[in-house]
């Protein structure tokens with residue numbers, strides 16, 4: 001079973017400045033709830049028991065969010081507010097499930113995942129990018145189901161407009177069924193002419209522990225970063241099974257200011 005989830009949170013959030021100069025983008029509220037909590041709730045519902053947060057010295061506020069007991073206890077004593085008590089209970093529940101790992105140099109998603117190597121217990125684990133919210137239908141749950149069926153690695157995917165392929169990791173595929181397909185190749189942010197499809201990677205991955213060894217072998221790729229996509233590509237070339245899960249929910253991009261504003265609007269409609 002998939003019990004552990006890695007969440008890379010060390011990114012600087014420069015696309016969301018000035019908000020992110022003091023608040024980590026993952027703690028910015030969407031309809032009154034931090035972005036990150038949507039991700040945690042999705043995982044909890046899908047049976048995840050442990051989170052590994054990759055933060056940096058600049059993102060220590062994320063840890064503080066979960067370890068502010070004195071502040072809460074004082075406020076609860078004074079205000080006797082039910083809502084506050086419930087929030088504190090929820091935060092303590094999350095805290096018990098979180099391990100923190102540090103990535104002080106932003107060297108990419110692959111490097112972030114490798115930092116968790118010694119904490120991973122099972123043969124497969126989940127990795128989620130918190131910029132990518134998926135609402136209405138639990139994407140992680142769908143992926144766990146497909147993992148159980150195929151016993152392979154799973155990547156969340158959706159069709160994107162052809163002209164936007166250079167913003168995403170793009171999948172090549174075969175044996176397409178209604179909700180999934182076999183992945184035969186992947187390329188990070190290709191030019192339109194080099195894209196084999198318009199099925200894009202969205203930030204949810206169920207990966208085999210074998211990926212750690214592959215990441216270690218990588219040289220920095222695009223933007224001088226170590227990309228998880230390149231390690232995935234090499235595993236596919238070594239005949240590891242990878243499947244694209246065409247998820248049913250609605251994708252919201254929270255990584256840019258416009259996307260973030262739009263996400264708040266969409267979620268408040270729910």
Ligand code: G1P
Pocket residue numbers: 109129131132167168169170188189200201202203227229255
């Ligand atoms: C990352 C991945 C990319 C994926 C995207 C989804 O890119 O590298 O393959 O399609 O997330 O959001 P980033 O958004 O960090 O540029």
